[in-house]
Amino acid sequence: MLPPQRPSKPMNYSELWTIDDVSNYLGVPKQTIYSWRHTGYGPKGFRVGKHLRWRSAVVIAWTLGLEKDE
Secondary structure, three states: OOOOOOOOOOOOOOOEEOHHHHHHHHOOOHHHHHHHHHHOOOOOOEEEOOEEEEEHHHHHHHHHHHHHHO
16 A cells, blocks of 8 residues: 655645545545445545535544544
8 A cells, every 4th residue: 555645735724625635634545435435434525516525624623533532
């Protein structure tokens, strides 16, 4: 498995993230995120037309919640 890539631009934490952004941030393959979405696990995303998007704050809050559960 390849290491996660750094985003090419600094991320603004109020922006919407693509599947690539979420994948890079979490360090998991895109397919893992699609699988999580199918099972109801992972940060809550939504569709903008045919495109999946995630609020960066939601993804970050989800990871913080995982840390609290440890």
